[in-house]
Amino acid sequence: MYLSRVEIDTQNRQKIKELTHLGAYHNWVEQSFPDEITQGDRKRHLWRLDQLASKNYLLVLSENKPDAGQLEKYGVSGTATTKSYDQLLDTIKTGDTMRFRLTANPSYAAPRPGQKRGQVYPYVTIAQQRQWLNKKAQKAGFKLVWQQPSIDEMDGFVFDVVSRDYPTLHRKAGRSVRLSRVVFEGLLQVQDLTAFKATLVEGLGREKAFGMGLMTVIPKV
Incomplete structure (x- = not known):
């Protein structure tokens, strides 16, 4: 890679x-x-x-x-x-605490009557977007680091949403949509090394072809 x-x-x-x-x-x-x-x-x-x-x-x-x-x-x-x-992948170990940056598309699918595939909707509030990442973390092989909350920290998480916007994507047949793009930064701890490496290589969440899902990490010093 x-x-x-x-x-x-x-x-x-x-x-x-x-x-x-x-x-x-x-x-x-x-x-x-x-x-x-x-x-x-x-x-x-x-x-x-x-x-x-x-x-x-x-x-x-x-x-x-x-x-x-x-x-x-x-x-x-x-x-x-x-x-x-x-x-970089070869240096990561279970238990490592790392700083991360992730651009993602926090979203969910709701069932549609008579349709096999659900309708995808974005999470729109910062609280929902933070909860989305927290729920994704375990399966993705990491946990978000907690500490006693301070004035500058929410819910004890040492991570936050640092940027949010809705860039345009021109799909086929001339149809344009706006995708929810959220940038997270903070601290995580590696829990499942195999799953975590897969997350780094394969991405996290939807719309990976359009600039979402890439997480990068550096060791916490």
Whole structure:
């Protein structure tokens, strides 16, 4: 597995004029793996958009290395980097406490009369979104760290929602929808190592093809 990052060239409006919706970013990611396209062996790629120190980045987790030139198609020249993700995975142990960042689509499916598949609805309040992550944690191989709550902490959780928005996705047949996108940050403890590694590699929640589900971690120091 490989983790890649490139700074998005937001200062060049001509260069990024196509990046108006999540589907455009999805296409950017997919086109960054030309060998997979040629061989007809498309892999699942997790990705998300990050903002750090007033700069915007595209982060991609993939089984194969992306083509650096394609990855920089809408990026700042020379900023594309790719590192082995397996090296990080190999260092994680059960019981480790880690800082995490997760961009996700907290949602649920409600039954529809006469339909096999339920209607998907987003969780809209911060409390609901936090509860969603807490419920997902056990099956995903981790628990959210608790401590005595302070003024700046809610419910004793050492994690919070740091960003929420509703970016547009243009689906087929000209139909557009807005997806709920939530960024969580905080502390977790690894409980089930196999399940946790699977979460890091496979993502968490819905809409993984459109910039949701990618969790990254670093050791707590």
